Amino acid sequence: MSKNVNKQITDAVTQTNVQVVADAPAIALANVYQTAAHSTGLMFANSVNAQSQQNILAQAATTQGILQIYSLNTMSDAASIIKLFKDR
DSSP, X not given: OOOOOOHHHHXXXXXXXXXXXHHHHHHHHHHHHHHHHHXXXXXXXXXXXXXXXXXXXXXXXXXXXXXXXXXXXXXXXXXXXXXXXXXX
């Protein structure tokens, strides 16, 4: 039992299938570009974070160095006082 289908319906279904097949490469390439853009964004974010951490580390090292420079006289004074009291 075969039924005749209206040619307009057949044509519409065929055109829809052709459009889906034709759009697939463009959609796939758009996905590739979107993934590449996202990866590049993550790369820049990680780079900024690493640079920030390096700056914090450099500031901490500088602060420690300055504290040691400023405390040299205090430490030598403390050592001298200890020597004075040991002799008594």
